[in-house]
Amino acid sequence: xxxxxxxxxxxxxxxxxxxxxxxxxxxxxxxLAMFGLVVILLLVLACxxxxxxxxxxxxxxxxxxxxxEPFAGAHxxxxxxxxxxxxxxxxMAGRISLTIGFCAMVIAVTVGTVVGTVAGFYGGAIGTVLMxxxxxxxxxxTIFLLLTLAALVSPGxxxxxxxxxxxxxxxxxxxxxxxxxxxxxRDFAVAAEAMGAPDRWIMFKELLPNAVAxxxxxxxxxxxxxxxxxxxxxxxGYGIQPPVASWGNMLEKAQQYLTTAPWLALLPGxxxxxxxxxxxxxxxxxxxxxxxxxxxx
Amino acid sequence: MTASPPxxxxxxxxxxxxxxxxxxxxxxxxxxxxxxxxSFSVAKGEVLGLVGExxxxxxxxxxxxxxxxxxxxxxxxxxxxxxxxxxxxQLRPFRRQMQLVFQDPFSSLNxxxxxxxxxxxxxxIHEPGMAAAERTQRxxxxxxxxxxxxxxxxxxxxxxSGGQRQRIGIARALMLRPExxxxxxxxxxxxxxxxxQVVKLLLDVRAKLGLTILFIAHDxxxxxxxxxxxxxxxxxxxxxxxxxxxxxxxxxxxxxxALFSAAPVPDPTIRRQRIVLTGDIPxxxxxxxxxxxxxxxxxxLPACAAEVPPLREVAKGHLKACLRDxxxxxxxxxxxRDPARxxxxxxxxx
Numbered sequence: 001x002x003x004x005x006x007x008x009x010x011x012x013x014x015x016x017x018x019x020x021x022x023x024x025x026x027x028x029x030x031x032l033a034m035f036g037l038v039v040i041l042l043l044v045l046a047c048x049x050x051x052x053x054x055x056x057x058x059x060x061x062x063x064x065x066x067x068x069e070p071f072a073g074a075h076x077x078x079x080x081x082x083x084x085x086x087x088x089x090x091x092m093a094g095r096i097s098l099t100i101g102f103c104a105m106v107i108a109v110t111v112g113t114v115v116g117t118v119a120g121f122y123g124g125a126i127g128t129v130l131m132x133x134x135x136x137x138x139x140x141x142t143i144f145l146l147l148t149l150a151a152l153v154s155p156g157x158x159x160x161x162x163x164x165x166x167x168x169x170x171x172x173x174x175x176x177x178x179x180x181x182x183x184x185x186r187d188f189a190v191a192a193e194a195m196g197a198p199d200r201w202i203m204f205k206e207l208l209p210n211a212v213a214x215x216x217x218x219x220x221x222x223x224x225x226x227x228x229x230x231x232x233x234x235x236x237g238y239g240i241q242p243p244v245a246s247w248g249n250m251l252e253k254a255q256q257y258l259t260t261a262p263w264l265a266l267l268p269g270x271x272x273x274x275x276x277x278x279x280x281x282x283x284x285x286x287x288x289x290x291x292x293x294x295x296x297x
Numbered sequence: 298m299t300a301s302p303p304x305x306x307x308x309x310x311x312x313x314x315x316x317x318x319x320x321x322x323x324x325x326x327x328x329x330x331x332x333x334x335x336s337f338s339v340a341k342g343e344v345l346g347l348v349g350e351x352x353x354x355x356x357x358x359x360x361x362x363x364x365x366x367x368x369x370x371x372x373x374x375x376x377x378x379x380x381x382x383x384x385x386x387q388l389r390p391f392r393r394q395m396q397l398v399f400q401d402p403f404s405s406l407n408x409x410x411x412x413x414x415x416x417x418x419x420x421x422i423h424e425p426g427m428a429a430a431e432r433t434q435r436x437x438x439x440x441x442x443x444x445x446x447x448x449x450x451x452x453x454x455x456x457x458s459g460g461q462r463q464r465i466g467i468a469r470a471l472m473l474r475p476e477x478x479x480x481x482x483x484x485x486x487x488x489x490x491x492x493x494q495v496v497k498l499l500l501d502v503r504a505k506l507g508l509t510i511l512f513i514a515h516d517x518x519x520x521x522x523x524x525x526x527x528x529x530x531x532x533x534x535x536x537x538x539x540x541x542x543x544x545x546x547x548x549x550x551x552x553x554x555a556l557f558s559a560a561p562v563p564d565p566t567i568r569r570q571r572i573v574l575t576g577d578i579p580x581x582x583x584x585x586x587x588x589x590x591x592x593x594x595x596x597x598l599p600a601c602a603a604e605v606p607p608l609r610e611v612a613k614g615h616l617k618a619c620l621r622d623x624x625x626x627x628x629x630x631x632x633x634r635d636p637a638r639x640x641x642x643x644x645x646x647x
Contacts, residue, residue, distance in 0.1 A: 187405035191469070194363055195419045196392025209409040 033285020056085035112172025120180030150238035224279035346524030413450025460491035
């Protein structure tokens with residue numbers, strides 16, 4: 001018996017290492033996901049420390065240096081129609097866009113997880129009411145809901161974040177509800193019930209940790225969508241208000257100079273594309289890596 | 298008998314029907330009669346074996362008795378308390394005295410929890426004020442009691458083999474020193490060599506802690522080894538119940554005989570006449586009239602279809618639900634026959 005357990009203990013440790021290792025390997029082998037991860041890290045780093053390294057302030061006007069082209073002279077990425085440094089503005093806008101994306105994701109995931117867990121755990125009347133509510137909210141076309149709300153409340157970072165979160169939590173709720181419902185039937189949930197565990201214990205200690213993988217994937221994809229939504233709304237003028245820069249409102253200002261100064265539109269457009277597709281790639285990679293079924297392939 | 302303490306578990310006319318499909322207004326028309334009028338009691342320190350083939354309702358009995366399911370009808374008394382209709386919160390104080398061991402050692406442990414937290418969970422729930430050091434100590438003691446290394450708690454369930462995981466499940470079930478343990482096919486998912494270890498472990502802890510066990514299984518050899526008394530279930534009903542020795546030597550119900558005959562003999566040279574039950578167990582949605590076993594019984598008479606044979610006492614402590622008292626049934630393998638009864642005559646082939 002002791003020899004048997006000793007062997008199993010040894011075997012067990014290799015097993016643990018190898019399952020984690022395999023997941024990690026599946027992820028690191030996913031080229032697009034690694035590309036996404038690197039780009040995101042670079043973007044975050046640049047937006048966090050970059051503005052203090054650029055010798056210009058984002059609000060500093062310079063009427064004698066308007067429409068300077070990129071890669072020529074003191075302004076690395078050129079200047080805009082008011083002579084403000086494009087690099088400084090892009091990075092400051094990145095701060096705002098990324099922050100909004102991240103915060104909206106946190107709120108959406110929290111709300112979605114709680115609603116989904118409660119609906120999946122209790123089922124019956126509570127579950128039905130909650131999920132029908134989710135379906136009802138899903139019925140609204142996101143963009144119009146977003147624009148209506150943005151027109152009604154005064155735009156700002158906090159309100160935009162909340163509004164985006166409001167349109168994004170439903171899919172987390174649906175994913176989590178499905179997971180929790182399936183997990184509830186498992187024997188370890190019955191065991192917790194037989195122990196006399198309170199509902200909170202079963203929901204948050206037993207079931208939820210087993211549903212983390214799909215939540216992480218959904219979270220990543222929500223960040224991508226939140227950044228995109230923020231750009232939409234700002235582009236249409238209901239989002240972040242100038243002079244505060246966001247990638248969306250930079251794009252909006254740039255459209256009238258599209259022929260004369262195309263970099264004004266290209267640069268923020270490129271940033272949005274880069275950030276959104278990186279988060280999407282990351283989400284895809286995580287989904288593939290965390291899905292145990294892909295073990296076979 | 299009146300002076301003796303109440304039985305640990307008393308089940309009286311237990312019925313559990315599961316509605317299937319729901320009609321337009323949530324009304325369902327059909328139901329699965331998983332358990333259809335089962336009565337038995339388990340005395341303190343006793344091991345009652347519950348056998349029957351798949352679909353006979355034995356697992357549902359186990360789950361309903363622990364009130365993990367609400368019975369459709371009947372009464373469940375635990376230590377003299379009627380727990381049939383208690384709500385979840387009212388049940389909580391009883392939960393620490395009744396525990397469950399599962400069949401599948403892989404799905405019964407939370408894959409995301411470390412073993413020390415799994416085994417310590419009953420303590421965390423029922424004695425939240427306990428000091429961390431004491432809890433660790435009790436978890437280690439419990440792991441040691443079931444024959445696992447004391448430091449097993451640092452690892453995750455998937456790092457253990459099936460037999461070890463079953464030991465973890467037993468350690469968790471015994472953490473709060475329960476009065477009653479329902480073991481739902483605790484060894485049927487394990488290798489034969491490991492089965493013996495786990496059965497021995499259960500018997501050891503039973504002796505040590507004075508446990509009362511409801512042992513659900515389909516393997517007669519295991520049940521015969523573990524149980525003091527055995528109850529045989531068929532299609533949601535008890536068909537025979539007696540103490541183990543009597544039942545194995547002198548079965549009185551044709552279904553018990555058929556189960557005995559189906560059990561493998563650990564000697565390949567022995568040739569015996571097998572009683573092969575034809576067909577599957579009938580549907581519990583629409584059971585046969587009268588005796589539910591009559592459709593597969595080789596001794597069935599026309600009268601068997603008329604009414605449900607009641608469970609009646611044929612000898613002291615030996616109950617059966619069969620009309621026919623004139624049968625000579627083959628005992629368990631080569632168990633010596635009860636001398637009080639005449640020797641077996643060759644049973645007619647069906």
